[in-house]
Amino acid sequence: MAAPRPRGAWSSSSAPPLPACFLPLLLLLASFSAAPTAAAARPSSTPKKPAAAFPAAVAPLHLQALKRHQRASSSIRAGGELFVAAAADGTANGTAAKKPFTVHYFAQELDHFTFTPNASMVFRQKYLLNDTFWRRPSAGDGDGAGPLFVYTGNEGDIEWFATNTGFMFDIAPKFGALLVFIEHRFYGESKPFGNDSYKSAETLGYLTSTQALADFAILIRSLKKNLSAEAAPVVVFGGSYGGMLASWFRLKYPHVTIGAVASSAPILQFDYITPWSSFYDGVSQDFKSESLNCFSVIKGTWDVLDERGSTDKGLLDLSKLFRACKTVKYAYSIRNWLWTAFSYTAMVDYPTPANFLENLPAYPVKEMCKIIDGFPTGADILEKAFAAASLYYNYTGDQTCNKIEDGDDPHGLDGWQWQACTEMIMPMTVSNESMFPPSSFSYDERSDECFQSWGVRPRPHWITTEYGGYKIDKVLKRFGSNIIFSNGMRDPWSRGGVLKNISSSIIALVTEKVICHGDQVLII
C-alpha cells in the first residue's frame, strides 16, 4: 500500500510503479480521497453551532472597496497571464517544505454570468504548475502533449491542498502529465477584493461554485493555448468540495475536461436526497466500531458539560480543566471544541500519520478511544473527553493552552461560512442513536441565521437545480461519462457520495470493493 508522501518528497524517482489494475489504484485513491475531506465539514455543517461563530451583525456594504479595486484593476485585461512568481522553496502555512511547483497568477474576470459594470473587474487567480513529468507538445504542430491533471481547488489555500495531494504526483509520470492546481476564488491569495473580500455580500456575493467552475474553464483554456497544448486532454481531480467541483466540472464542461476523479465528494448531501442524520451517524459509527465504552463516554459528555457549565464558577473550573487560554464565557464553546475534535478526527481517520487539519497519528479514532478506555472507570467523564480531544488539538504536545473561543484559521477556510449560507445548504441533524446531542435542522432557521449574519438568504434548492442529484443513476446512466467517485467508507461524508456504479464509465470506488477496470478509465 502506498504511504502518504512526506512533504517535499515528490519526485519522479520516488513515485511507486503505476498500477496495472485498480487494486493499488484504489488504495491510492482512498488515501487521496480521505485527505481533503475535512474542510467541507466546517462549523457551518455542525448542528447547533452557535450563532456567535458568524459575525454578530450584518456587515456594512463595502461598495467603496469594490470601487477601489475596480480602479486598481481597470488597466488589467482579463484572460492574461499576470506574472510568474519565484519557483521552488516557497513557504506556505508556516512550513518550510520545498514545493515542487511554480506559482502563477491569472487575470480572471469577477462575474462570468452577467455584464453589469462590476462584472468585468479583474482579479488575480493563483495557480501552481509542476511540469516535471510533462510530455511537452512536439515543436511546430503542438501534437503529442501529455495530459493536464488539474486539481479543482476548494475552500482554502491552494498550496495546502497541493501539499496534501499525493495521487496526482504518483500517476503523473506514467501519463506524462502536467500538474496544475488552481486556487478557488476568495481563498488563499485569490481574493478579488483583497482584505475587503469577506466584508459583505457586496463583495462575497461573487463567491459561488458556478463562478468557480467558469474560472477553471477559462483558466484551463487560456493555459493550454499559452502552452501550445490545445489538443492535450484534461483530467480534473478534487477532494471533498473540490471533488464536487471536479465532478460538476466534468458534467458542465465536457468540452474542457475528458474526465474527473472526485474523491469523497458528497454531491448527494443536499435537499432530501441523503438522510439528514447520515453524517453524524457516520461519525458515531466510527467511534462505536472502535469501542462501545468510548462511544458511550462521548455520548454522556454533553449533559455533564452543560450542567457544570451553567454557573460562572463552573465555567471557571471547566476553563481550567480544558486548559483554556482565556476563561470561556459559554459552555457551548467547549461543546463545539469537543464536537469539532470528534467529528474532524473521524474525517481524517487515516491509516497513517498525517498532518492535514492537525498533526495526528495513524488511526486517530482508535487512538482517541484507547485514551478514553484507558481511564479508570470512576474517572471524571470530562477529563476523559478532554484527554481524547487533546489528541486532535495537541498531539505533538507543544500547545500550552487551548484557544477555545477564539480559534484561528490557519488554512484560510472562513469563506466556507458564506458558502454554507448561500449555496451549500447540506441539512444535517443528529439522531438519538448518535453520540452527539440530538439536534434538528430547519431551512427557515438557517435562512434567518444567515440573514442575520451576512444579510443574505440561502437558496436551499439551488445546488440540486443547477447540478442535479435526485435519481442521479437514472439521469447519468445515458448522459455523461468518465467520472470516478471514490470514497473511504469510514469517512462520514461518504454517505452523501455516489457509492454505486452508474454506467460503464461513471463509477464508484469504495474501500470495501476492489474493482479492476484498469487505469484506462483515467484517459479515454
Added chain:
Amino acid sequence: MAAPRPRGAWSSSSAPPLPACFLPLLLLLASFSAAPTAAAARPSSTPKKPAAAFPAAVAPLHLQALKRHQRASSSIRAGGELFVAAAADGTANGTAAKKPFTVHYFAQELDHFTFTPNASMVFRQKYLLNDTFWRRPSAGDGDGAGPLFVYTGNEGDIEWFATNTGFMFDIAPKFGALLVFIEHRFYGESKPFGNDSYKSAETLGYLTSTQALADFAILIRSLKKNLSAEAAPVVVFGGSYGGMLASWFRLKYPHVTIGAVASSAPILQFDYITPWSSFYDGVSQDFKSESLNCFSVIKGTWDVLDERGSTDKGLLDLSKLFRACKTVKYAYSIRNWLWTAFSYTAMVDYPTPANFLENLPAYPVKEMCKIIDGFPTGADILEKAFAAASLYYNYTGDQTCNKIEDGDDPHGLDGWQWQACTEMIMPMTVSNESMFPPSSFSYDERSDECFQSWGVRPRPHWITTEYGGYKIDKVLKRFGSNIIFSNGMRDPWSRGGVLKNISSSIIALVTEKVICHGDQVLII
C-alpha cells in the same frame, strides 16, 4: 406534408396523424425549424450595419431604476407563482387571433450566479400553458403524467413564438403532453426593470444566456412541483437562438430535461468553428439557385446605390424611388433596408405562405427573383431591387410608405443588440462570391463599437468556453444524449448548425436526408 397552421387553429381534432417514421416528422421539423430562425439574424449580424443603429452614446447608469425595482419587489418571494392572467382570446402583436393557452407569471430571481444584494431581486417571468392534450398525473401518487414539452423562449415576445410554432401542438396529442412556452428574460413582458430594462449595462447586464437557462430550470422544477408532476419527463424545444438554448439546456441541465429538439440552432457559428462567410454565402446561394440574373442584379445594386446616394439631390430621388416615409439622410440606410429584405427573406423561405417576420407568400425567394427577372433588361437596377424588397416589406400592399430610417420593433427583439455585443459574437464576413458587398469582421472593431454604444465589451470566446463547439462530434460522442438538431439546408443559418449525427441519440436531421429512426427519439 403538414402545412403551417393558421393562427388560432390548434386543436386536437385538427392535428394530423402522428408520424410512425421520421419522413413526415422530418418535414414537420423542417417547417418548424425554419420558422423562428430570422430573429437571430438581427442587424447585429449584418456586416457594416451602421453604428447609428446603436444608441449614439453610452447610456447613463440607471442605478435609480434598479433601486426602485428592488423596493417594489422586496415583498415578493422568489419561486412562487404570481398569478394567472385570463386565458384564451388574448391579443398579442396586434392580432386578434385566439390563443389556446393560459398566461402565467413566475417570481424569478434576477441573478442566479451571485449573491450580491441585487441578485435576489425578483421579476415577473411570463409563461404560457396549454393542457388540452395533457395526461394528468394520477390522483394521489402523481405517477403516469404525460411529458412537459417546453419551448425555451428566445429573443422576443413569447406569444409570438408560441403562435408561430406548430410542431409541439402537432405531436402533443400523441404524447399526452403539457405545452409550456417560457419567455426569455428581458423580452416581451419579462423585463426585470420594466421600461428601464434596456437603458444601461447596470440593468441589461443581467441579460445573458446562462441566466436564461437557469430561469428555465428553476421555473420548470417549480411548475412540476405545483402540478404534482415531478416524475413527468421534460423535453425542450426551440428554434434559432431558442434552439441553441434548447440544446445547451439539455447539455447543462440533463437532470431537468431528458431531451432537446433544437431547430436551426447555429451553435457552431462562434469563434473560428464555422467559416465566417458562410451565412451570406448561404443567402447568396439561395438567390443564385433561383436565377443567376436575380443574383447578379442584387449584386450590382450596391455600387449604384452608393453612387446615386452620394449627393443630397440623389438622396431625395432615392427617397422617392424607395417610397420612404421621410427623406433618408444616408444612403446606407437604404442599403440596410435592402440587405435586411434579402437576407431575412432567405431565412423565412418557407414552402407555404407565412407571417413570421412579415407577411409573405410561399417560396418568397423565388417570388422575389420572379419580380426581378420580370423587368425589361434596360430597367433601372434600383427599381428592380426596390420591387423585390417590397415583396418582403409590403406583400399585402397596405403600406403607403416605408420606414427606412426609423423602423419599429413589432416583436420586441431589440435586446438582441445587447446580446450581440456581449455573448453572442458570431463573426460574419461577406465574401467576394456573395451578392452582398464584400465585408470583413474584426473582434477589436466589434468590441470598440459595443463599448461606444453600451459601455460594454464583448467576451468573444465565452460561448465556446461555456458551451463548447470545437470538435463537438468528439466531445459529445461519449457525453450527452437525446438531442435532435434539425436544419433546412436553404436556411443560411444551417451552415453554423450540427449537420451530422454525433451519436445514436444526438442526431442531425436535414431536409435533404430522410432518416427513419422512429419517433421514440423524442421520448426515451
